[in-house]
Amino acid sequence: MKAIYKRELKSYFGSVIAYIVIALILAFVGFVASYINLFAGYPNFEYALCEPYAVFALVIALSLLTMRCFADEKREKTDQLLYSLPIKMKDIVMGKYLAMLTVYLIPVAVMCAWPLILSFFGKVNMLQSYSTILAQLLLGACIIAAGMFLSSLTESQVIAAVMTIGLFLAVYFMPTIVDTFLPDSSMASFICFILMIGVVAIIVYALTGNIFAALGVGFVLEAVNLVLYLFKTSIFESAFPDMLNNLSIFNRLTPFANGTFDLTGVVYYLSITGVFVFLTVQSLEKKRYS
Amino acid sequence: MIKVSNLTKKYGSNLAVDNISFEIEKGRIYGFLGPNGAGKSTTMNIITGCLSQTSGNVTVGGFDVFDQPVKAKKLIGYLPELPPLYGDMTPKEYLRFVAEAKGIKSSAIGPEVERVMFRTSIKQVSGRLIRNLSKGYRQRVGIAMALLGDPEIIILDEPTVGLDPRQIIEIRELIKSLGEDHTVILSSHILSEIQEVCEHVIIISRGKVVADDTIENICNMNKEHPVLNIVASCTPDAAVAIVDEYEEVTHYAITECDKGTSLELTLMPGTNITEKLYFAFAAAGIPLSYFSDRVSIEEIYLKLTESVYDEEEETASVTEEAASDANEEEYKPMFTEEDNSDEGDL
Numbered sequence: 224m225k226a227i228y229k230r231e232l233k234s235y236f237g238s239v240i241a242y243i244v245i246a247l248i249l250a251f252v253g254f255v256a257s258y259i260n261l262f263a264g265y266p267n268f269e270y271a272l273c274e275p276y277a278v279f280a281l282v283i284a285l286s287l288l289t290m291r292c293f294a295d296e297k298r299e300k301t302d303q304l305l306y307s308l309p310i311k312m313k314d315i316v317m318g319k320y321l322a323m324l325t326v327y328l329i330p331v332a333v334m335c336a337w338p339l340i341l342s343f344f345g346k347v348n349m350l351q352s353y354s355t356i357l358a359q360l361l362l363g364a365c366i367i368a369a370g371m372f373l374s375s376l377t378e379s380q381v382i383a384a385v386m387t388i389g390l391f392l393a394v395y396f397m398p399t400i401v402d403t404f405l406p407d408s409s410m411a412s413f414i415c416f417i418l419m420i421g422v423v424a425i426i427v428y429a430l431t432g433n434i435f436a437a438l439g440v441g442f443v444l445e446a447v448n449l450v451l452y453l454f455k456t457s458i459f460e461s462a463f464p465d466m467l468n469n470l471s472i473f474n475r476l477t478p479f480a481n482g483t484f485d486l487t488g489v490v491y492y493l494s495i496t497g498v499f500v501f502l503t504v505q506s507l508e509k510k511r512y513s
Numbered sequence: 514m515i516k517v518s519n520l521t522k523k524y525g526s527n528l529a530v531d532n533i534s535f536e537i538e539k540g541r542i543y544g545f546l547g548p549n550g551a552g553k554s555t556t557m558n559i560i561t562g563c564l565s566q567t568s569g570n571v572t573v574g575g576f577d578v579f580d581q582p583v584k585a586k587k588l589i590g591y592l593p594e595l596p597p598l599y600g601d602m603t604p605k606e607y608l609r610f611v612a613e614a615k616g617i618k619s620s621a622i623g624p625e626v627e628r629v630m631f632r633t634s635i636k637q638v639s640g641r642l643i644r645n646l647s648k649g650y651r652q653r654v655g656i657a658m659a660l661l662g663d664p665e666i667i668i669l670d671e672p673t674v675g676l677d678p679r680q681i682i683e684i685r686e687l688i689k690s691l692g693e694d695h696t697v698i699l700s701s702h703i704l705s706e707i708q709e710v711c712e713h714v715i716i717i718s719r720g721k722v723v724a725d726d727t728i729e730n731i732c733n734m735n736k737e738h739p740v741l742n743i744v745a746s747c748t749p750d751a752a753v754a755i756v757d758e759y760e761e762v763t764h765y766a767i768t769e770c771d772k773g774t775s776l777e778l779t780l781m782p783g784t785n786i787t788e789k790l791y792f793a794f795a796a797a798g799i800p801l802s803y804f805s806d807r808v809s810i811e812e813i814y815l816k817l818t819e820s821v822y823d824e825e826e827e828t829a830s831v832t833e834e835a836a837s838d839a840n841e842e843e844y845k846p847m848f849t850e851e852d853n854s855d856e857g858d859l
Contacts, residue, residue, distance in 0.1 A: 238601065300597055303595075359644070
């Protein structure tokens with residue numbers, strides 16, 4: 224794992240990509256922060272982190288960082304070296320993941336200077352600022368894990384980056400879309416769940432190529448859905464919109480900026496990260512079986 | 514050292530490796546032969562743990578490649594068909610990285626990297642970026658990578674492809690010297706290379722092992738029907754007159770060539786008239802420019818893989834007919850769909 228980590232880190236800093244990522248994040252956060260803290264005079268650096276500009280810059284920068292991690296290995300056929308090395312796949316994935324996280328730690332470390340500098344000119348709520356920066360770090364960790372997973376699905380860096388940006392833009396706008404278009408009634412939620420399970424079954428089929436597994440999963444979930452709807456209709460009240468809203472990882476940043484250390488948010492970020500790291504290992508292991 | 518038993522690999526419905534079994538013994542050089550798409554690389558990829566099998570199993574040094582991959586992989590140095598090199602590193606950095614990843618102690622990495630660079634003579638390019646190296650040097654960096662950590666088994670998939678003749682000879686010498694204290698498996702299309710370097714040959718055709726023996730034995734394979742090839746500087750009639758005196762000759766084919774007459778004699782099983790015939794020609798005052806009772810590995814190879822090609826041609830002509838029957842407009846989209854199938858998997 225250490226060897227992979229060192230090689231990746233060297234390659235990020237050997238090319239221009241690490242510097243672009245760091246500069247992009249810092250430039251946009253700096254721009255938003257100077258607007259909020261310097262022009263508007265708020266002592267809260269954390270507000271800057273929740274601004275759309277800063278969030279978009281973060282998503283774009285991190286997808287640039289993650290796009291090449293496995294896609295490039297596949298294109299250059301160097302993945303064969305990784306497969307033949309006496310290292311477990313999870314260690315290879317962790318080595319790469321930690322290298323990307325290390326690159327991301329640099330702009331986060333620089334951000335940590337902001338509240339300190341602001342404190343020379345007024346009263347700053349340090350705990351609130353630093354807990355938001357921590358949440359921002361965890362949010363980035365999620366995006367990196369998802370980007371790494373998407374990169375492991377394709378041979379093209381561009382496709383990997385576009386998929387990552389697309390995914391997180393969709394997630395960002397999800398609450399708005401949900402509030403505007405989806406009705407709250409339990410009937411609507413029930414129908415949405417039926418459709419969602421259909422999509423899940425299609426994904427299972429695409430991943431395993433096994434029609435029986437896909438149909439099995441689909442039927443079991445649809446049956447559970449139907450039984451729950453018939454016997455406990457009340458829990459379907461706005462269930463689907465709520466579920467989608469809960470998936471929006473950017474909304475989880477707001478409680479931190481408002482002064483609540485939201486432990487569920489921390490757990491939430493860590494579990495999303497864990498799921499994507501796990502999926503990356505699985506997607507690479509699966510390639511062996513193709 | 515390596516034991517492959519009942520190995521099968523399917524890609525979708527395409528059977529790449531069909532229930533093959535063989536054993537690799539310690540300390541010998543094995544040649545892996547076969548036409549394109551016969552399943553050579555697939556088999557090598559499974560042995561090295563890069564690919565998983567559909568059924569059957571492979572053990573390396575007693576460790577199952579599937580159940581104990583890390584232990585099995587430690588025994589193997591593998592150079593895939595395309596050397597997996599990082600263009601943004603220098604050979605030295607690259608070899609240091611692989612050495613560390615292979616779990617070599619940090620104090621031993623420096624001398625080990627020096628050793629493999631010396632052995633593959635890449636020291637003079639060790640500071641240049643791999644992406645700027647010529648194909649021959651890249652290939653050597655790949656071989657150096659396989660040698661790192663001095664693994665007991667070295668597997669090289671077509672190591673001399675793209676090298677110039679001098680480099681090919683150098684690499685062959687290197688492989689021979691490796692064979693002295695390692696088990697080497699080498700795949701190649703170049704039959705003379707296999708004949709020169711390897712002691713044992715495994716020929717694969719259409720996913721099946723069609724021959725698994727020493728070069729010596731394979732070349733003597735048709736002892737049941739011994740063959741003599743002769744080129745004599747005389748007229749066909751004179752040659753026939755001599756050959757006709759021996760009743761051991763069951764069948765002969767005669768062609769005139771620019772050196773005189775070329776004869777291919779088929780003898781009765783278990784007979785040997787090599788010397789008698791040689792002296793008979795000498796007594797008649799006819800010089801022989803070629804005289805051989807051995808079959809070259811080329812001929813054996815062609816013979817063993819021949820039936821496969823015949824079948825392939827048949828199926829090819831059938832599909833061609835089917836294709837010409839089909840409407841062209843219908844046929845084309847099918848083709849592009851297949852072409853894009855790789856991207857579709859994404």
